[in-house]
Amino acid sequence: MKQRRKRQEKFMEERPPMSGWRRFARVFFGRKVVLFGLIVLALYVLIAIFADLIAPYDYKQINLQQVLAQPSGEHLLGTDTAGRDVLSRLIYGIRPTLIVGSATILIAAVCGTILGLIAGYFGGWIQTIIMRCIDALMGFPMLLLALVIAAVLGGGMKNIIIALGVASIPTFARVMCAQTLIIKENDYIIAGRSLGFTNWHLMWNHIVPNAFPPLVILATMNIGMVILMEAGLSFLGIGIQAPDAAWGSMVSAGYNRLTSNPMLSVAPGIAIMLIVFSLNMVGDGLRDAVDPRLRGTL
Amino acid sequence: MALLTVENLKTYFHTDFGLVKAVDGVSYEINEKEIIGIVGESGCGKSVSQLSTLQLITSPPGQIVDGKVIFEGRDLLQFSANGSEMRSIRGGQIAIIFQEPMTSLNPTLSVFQQIGEMLELHLKMDKEMQRKHSIELLKQVGIPDAERRIDDYPHQFSGGMRQRVMIAMALSCNPKILIADEPTTAVDVTTQAQLLALMQNLVNQYNTSLIIVTHNLGVVARYAERIYVMYAGRIVESGTCDDIFNQPKHPYTIGLLKCVPRLDEAEGTKLVPIEGLPPNLINMPSTCAFLPRCPYSIDKCREEVWPPLKRVNGQYVSCYVDTRR
Numbered sequence: 001m002k003q004r005r006k007r008q009e010k011f012m013e014e015r016p017p018m019s020g021w022r023r024f025a026r027v028f029f030g031r032k033v034v035l036f037g038l039i040v041l042a043l044y045v046l047i048a049i050f051a052d053l054i055a056p057y058d059y060k061q062i063n064l065q066q067v068l069a070q071p072s073g074e075h076l077l078g079t080d081t082a083g084r085d086v087l088s089r090l091i092y093g094i095r096p097t098l099i100v101g102s103a104t105i106l107i108a109a110v111c112g113t114i115l116g117l118i119a120g121y122f123g124g125w126i127q128t129i130i131m132r133c134i135d136a137l138m139g140f141p142m143l144l145l146a147l148v149i150a151a152v153l154g155g156g157m158k159n160i161i162i163a164l165g166v167a168s169i170p171t172f173a174r175v176m177c178a179q180t181l182i183i184k185e186n187d188y189i190i191a192g193r194s195l196g197f198t199n200w201h202l203m204w205n206h207i208v209p210n211a212f213p214p215l216v217i218l219a220t221m222n223i224g225m226v227i228l229m230e231a232g233l234s235f236l237g238i239g240i241q242a243p244d245a246a247w248g249s250m251v252s253a254g255y256n257r258l259t260s261n262p263m264l265s266v267a268p269g270i271a272i273m274l275i276v277f278s279l280n281m282v283g284d285g286l287r288d289a290v291d292p293r294l295r296g297t298l
Numbered sequence: 299m300a301l302l303t304v305e306n307l308k309t310y311f312h313t314d315f316g317l318v319k320a321v322d323g324v325s326y327e328i329n330e331k332e333i334i335g336i337v338g339e340s341g342c343g344k345s346v347s348q349l350s351t352l353q354l355i356t357s358p359p360g361q362i363v364d365g366k367v368i369f370e371g372r373d374l375l376q377f378s379a380n381g382s383e384m385r386s387i388r389g390g391q392i393a394i395i396f397q398e399p400m401t402s403l404n405p406t407l408s409v410f411q412q413i414g415e416m417l418e419l420h421l422k423m424d425k426e427m428q429r430k431h432s433i434e435l436l437k438q439v440g441i442p443d444a445e446r447r448i449d450d451y452p453h454q455f456s457g458g459m460r461q462r463v464m465i466a467m468a469l470s471c472n473p474k475i476l477i478a479d480e481p482t483t484a485v486d487v488t489t490q491a492q493l494l495a496l497m498q499n500l501v502n503q504y505n506t507s508l509i510i511v512t513h514n515l516g517v518v519a520r521y522a523e524r525i526y527v528m529y530a531g532r533i534v535e536s537g538t539c540d541d542i543f544n545q546p547k548h549p550y551t552i553g554l555l556k557c558v559p560r561l562d563e564a565e566g567t568k569l570v571p572i573e574g575l576p577p578n579l580i581n582m583p584s585t586c587a588f589l590p591r592c593p594y595s596i597d598k599c600r601e602e603v604w605p606p607l608k609r610v611n612g613q614y615v616s617c618y619v620d621t622r623r
Contacts, residue, residue: 187401194354194396195416195467196389199380205415209406 027289034285037278044275048094057085059092060243068261077263080253089245090267096246097275100161100230101223107165109219112172113208119173120180121203131177138170143229150238160239164226175218179211186210213290221283224276231272247272300327301507302351302392302475307365309343309350312358316580320346320360322531328475333501333508335518335539337554338528339576344511347528348477352388353379370474390420393468397480399460403452409436410448413467420471435466439496458489462496469500476501477509482517494521515558519543527551530577530587532604537613547615549594586617594619 029035047054056076063083071078077086119130137145149163183189184207192202233239234248241249247268254264309321321343328334338344349355351367351374367374369387377384396402404412413435414428423431429448436444439462452460461481468476478497482490498521501508510518518525518539525542527535527550535548546552553572574591584603589595598618607614 187396187398188404190354191394191396191402191464192404194349194352194388194394196385196387196419197415198385201415201419205407206404210404212406 024289028285031285031288033281037281037285040274040278041282044094044098044278047091048098051091051095055085055088055091057088059084059088059245061085062243068257070261071263077267078261080250080264081257084243086250086263086267089250090247090271093245093247093250093268093271096157096240096244097227097230097272100157100164101227103161104164104168104226104230105219105223107161108168108222109172109215111165112169113176113211113215115169116173116176116178117180117203117207117211120177121184121199121207123181127177130173134170134173137166138174140167142167143232146229146233147236147238150233155238155241157240160230160233163233164229167229168222168226171222172215172218175214176211179214180207183207183210217283217287217290220286221280224279224283227272227279228276301330301332301370303327303366303368304347304351305366305368307347307350307367308363309346309355309360310363311360313580318579319531319582320579321350323365324528324531324533326526326533326536328507328509330474330507331501331505332524333498333510333522335510335512335522335525336528337512337515337518337525339513341576341579342528343531343579344528345479348394348479348509348511351477352392352394353377353384354388354394386420389416389468389473390471391473392475392477393471393473394477394479395461395464395468395481397483399457399464399484402464403460405452408449408451409455409463413463413470416467416470431470432466435470436463438469438500439463439466440492441466458485458493461485461489461493465493465497465500469504469506472504473506475507475509477511479511480513481510482512482514490517497521515543515554527554530582531579532587532616533607533614534588534617535613535615536607541611541613545611545613547610547613547621548588548617549592549619549621550588552621553591553593594621 061084063079066075066079066083068081069075069079069083075085075087077090079085080089115130115134119127119134140148145167146160146163149166150159153159153162189202189206192206197206230239230246231248231251234241234246235252237249237252239248240246250268251265251272254261254268257264258266303325304327305325307321307324308319311318311320324343324347326334326336336344336347346355346360350362350365353362353374355362357379362375365375369391374384374387377387403409410429410432413432414425417423417428417431433444433448436448441447441459441462447455452463455463461484465481476497481497482493485493494517497508500506508521510522512518522539525537525539526533527542527548529550535542535546535551542551543555546555550572553570556570557572559569572591573593577587577590583589585601586592586595586599586604589599592599594617596619602618605616605618607616
């Protein structure tokens with residue numbers, strides 16, 4: 001009885017109304033794993049910015065006297081086949097990873113959104129043409145498509161970004177097209193037309209803001225995938241190559257010494273795993289906080 | 299000459315089940331500073347006829363097959379549906395208020411952004427003027443604390459308030475005609491009365507003509523000067539408000555009035571519903587569409603096609619029967 005009254009009192013206590021941001025923060029940070037992911041991401045970004053200050057050695061410095069050194073006080077993660085400090089290379093490797101990840105997603109999101117928006121809004125033969133092309137693009141395995149583009153254009157970071165960007169367009173185009181088809185049936189779009197707005201105005205000012213939540217979430221989740229693919233391409237020898245530091249090529253350079261010098265491959269492998277995991281968790285948290293109804297669709 | 303004349307408007311929809319003649323030869327007109335009512339039950343084509351005048355019918359499946367919409371001497375149906383002439387008329391000259399205030403405002407834009415973009419589009423105002431004018435409009439439609447509320451988003455307003463915002467938006471560019479498509483269906487009765495009074499006030503003040511589209515005769519009784527009654531895509535009776543209420547001539551109008559409670563009736567009088575259902579607009583017979591539900595029908599009704607409107611004592615009625623007897 002007493003307990004019940006206590007509960008009742010607690011329930012009746014005045015609680016200040018919750019603002020949109022507070023509600024967002026409560027759901028977003030409510031899950032510990034999301035918080036963990038966010039901290040990891042923040043650390044990665046900080047390390048990338050201050051790499052020059054943090055790295056103990058120059059990541060390109062070849063030291064033939066210290067080839068394949070085991071982890072020690074001097075070299076925390078040992079050295080690679082050219083005597084370069086693995087930890088320093090790992091630290092500098094964050095930069096291309098983050099740049100490739102974000103630039104690729106930017107390209108894919110912008111192109112995909114525009115294509116999906118046009119296809120969904122105008123419908124009819126315009127939609128058929130655009131979406132069938134997107135479907136054709138989707139028909140290729142993503143990695144294979146990126147491989148072909150990279151093979152034609154050649155390696156290097158810029159081409160990797162283009163290749164992965166093109167390969168990631170279909171996801172965004174499809175989501176945007178579906179969103180547009182739903183949103184354009186809303187009364188406020190008809191109301192907007194009745195008030196004399198142009199199609200472009202309705203598309204940019206009325207449909208895009210309403211389609212934003214799923215797009216942002218999709219982008220966050222896809223960065224992880226793109227990073228993984230970049231590592232894959234570098235592993236296959238098409239991506240970023242030594243002496244530049246990239247995690248994928250580091251894994252590939254070390255994998256035939258897994259038994260004698262496991263850190264060569266394992267360290268960058270863990271680094272990749274950690275950032276992809278963090279991005280996925282942050283994406284999940286973002287989805288649940290922004291729009292719980294999207295659970296299961298994204 | 300009338301401000302807006304709609305002549306023989308026909309809007310058809312191609313559906314999987316056949317051709318739907320949603321609006322089949324509707325004609326009406328509205329003069330400057332006049333308030334008219336268009337009354338009919340759900341699906342009789344009253345909304346479609348209004349959307350057609352502004353070419354807002356989604357095509358396909360809809361298509362305006364025939365007719366003229368003469369506004370200030372120009373036939374609006376000659377303009378291309380999304381061309382600049384048509385766009386400048388929409389919102390600028392003729393504005394529509396829709397029935398669902400909950401969904402007719404964009405949830406991601408603040409009220410100011412939505413009124414402001416209208417002002418920018420039609421009146422080319424700068425941001426500062428937009429703000430001043432928007433606040434002024436919100437005050438006029440009776441939103442308290444307008445200076446602060448203007449930056450609120452639609453979800454922070456109640457249904458009635460949102461409809462007020464819609465009215466403010468529609469009137470923002472001082473249109474010549476305001477079309478209110480069931481403006482009070484989604485709000486409760488007390489709010490209905492307030493909104494209607496507000497609209498009447500504002501159209502008087504702005505010298506705007508008002509078309510009230512509704513299924514509720516009570517809504518138009520007080521405000522409209524003339525009433526058009528629609529059934530199954532056609533106008534079956536038209537006349538002044540007094541004539542329609544005091545001496546309805548079409549059996550459908552009579553039926554409609556019998557099922558609305560009136561204050562001047564003797565106590566204990568029962569309301570009489572119209573029997574049957576509205577017709578399916580696919581594969582309509584050529585005879586009168588009200589025939590299956592009509593208590594007055596005579597043999598001629600079953601043999602001949604739906605009669606055109608003819609003048610009876612200042613009213614226009616499409617019926618073979620003289621219901622006065």
